[in-house]
Amino acid sequence: xxxxxxxxxxxxxxxxxxxxxxxxxxxxxxxxxxxxxxxxxxxxxxxxxxxxxxxxxxxxxxxxxxxxxxxxxxxxxxxxxxxxxxxxx
Numbered sequence: 001x002x003x004x005x006x007x008x009x010x011x012x013x014x015x016x017x018x019x020x021x022x023x024x025x026x027x028x029x030x031x032x033x034x035x036x037x038x039x040x041x042x043x044x045x046x047x048x049x050x051x052x053x054x055x056x057x058x059x060x061x062x063x064x065x066x067x068x069x070x071x072x073x074x075x076x077x078x079x080x081x082x083x084x085x086x087x088x089x
Contacts, residue, residue, distance in 0.1 A: 010068040017064045021057060028053035 032049035036042050058072075065072040 011070055014064050014068045014070055018061055021060045021064070024060075025053035025057040028056075 029050055032046050032053070035049075036046035062072045
């Protein structure tokens, strides 16, 4: 049986921030797609906009995680709930 781990106040604040921060790259990617209009001449600009949106999001997550003293992996994915480590014991 998996035991659920409750997030502490700092983790919870970081999870809330990550949820809110996800809106910014989604909006940027949506705007990039609208500007791209599937025109091959604008493909490089579209790709650059997608990469920039992802980099900005990951930078914001790393900053929030560091400020709250938790790992960026935990900030993005939350606690890992698994029994894998117990296999074979």
